[in-house]
Amino acid sequence: MTLTYQTMTEIERAYLNEWVLIDQPTTDETQNVLGGYVLFHSQDRLEVHARAMELPIPVNIAIWYIGEIPEDVLYLL
Amino acid sequence: MKIPFDVTDRLIRLPVYLRGPRGEHRFQFALDTAATRSAASGLVLELLGYHQSQAVGQHQVRAGSGGVRVGLLSVARLTAFGRTELNFPLQWLPLPPATMLDGLLGLDFFRGHVLEIDFVRGYVELDPERKPWWRFWR
Numbered sequence: 001m002t003l004t005y006q007t008m009t010e011i012e013r014a015y016l017n018e019w020v021l022i023d024q025p026t027t028d029e030t031q032n033v034l035g036g037y038v039l040f041h042s043q044d045r046l047e048v049h050a051r052a053m054e055l056p057i058p059v060n061i062a063i064w065y066i067g068e069i070p071e072d073v074l075y076l077l
Numbered sequence: 078m079k080i081p082f083d084v085t086d087r088l089i090r091l092p093v094y095l096r097g098p099r100g101e102h103r104f105q106f107a108l109d110t111a112a113t114r115s116a117a118s119g120l121v122l123e124l125l126g127y128h129q130s131q132a133v134g135q136h137q138v139r140a141g142s143g144g145v146r147v148g149l150l151s152v153a154r155l156t157a158f159g160r161t162e163l164n165f166p167l168q169w170l171p172l173p174p175a176t177m178l179d180g181l182l183g184l185d186f187f188r189g190h191v192l193e194i195d196f197v198r199g200y201v202e203l204d205p206e207r208k209p210w211w212r213f214w215r
Binding site for chain 2: 033068
């Protein structure tokens with residue numbers, strides 16, 4: 001399967017409310033991800049982490065949650 | 078360096094670059110000015126190639142949501158706001174995956190710097206450029 005480079009806008013549109021494993025991400029100077037090759041995506045974060053652990057070392061990846069944190073989740077850090 | 082954030086989001090999420098034995102990773106940490114030390118989810122640190130047995134010490138973490146004992150682990154490199162720290166200590170937090178948090182950027186990262194949070198315009202800036210006094214209107 002040939003992967004195509006996707007911009008973050010395209011990724012956000014395609015994988016809303018999912019965890020996304022992005023290979024070879026391009027970033028700006030703040031480390032914000034601008035795009036990359038989506039290797040895997042899932043609503044289950046552990047599945048994405050497991051797939052990332054299978055990648056050959058050294059990796060160059062980003063794991064991003066696309067979307068907003070659900071309304072019924074509150075944080076008291 | 079200025080980083081925009083969504084003022085309607087539940088947290089201020091910031092992009093963070095981390096390097097460990099397995100390579101280069103980018104995650105989203107929450108800005109936490111109530112945290113004494115920065116922290117990362119154990120899930121994230123395992124992805125970087127670290128093991129919980131490498132975390133040293135047993136620090137009592139008191140949070141509004143309870144308490145837990147955690148160890149400290151130095152990550153090879155952490156970059157945020159364009160600022161790089163080598164061998165930066167992070168707390169190994171046993172966060173369940175459902176918390177949706179990769180980590181916290183706490184006070185130890187910001188000490189000695191000026192942190193500006195603008196909840197109206199939606200940006201966080203580290204060490205903003207000081208304007209001359211006669212440009213007070215901008």
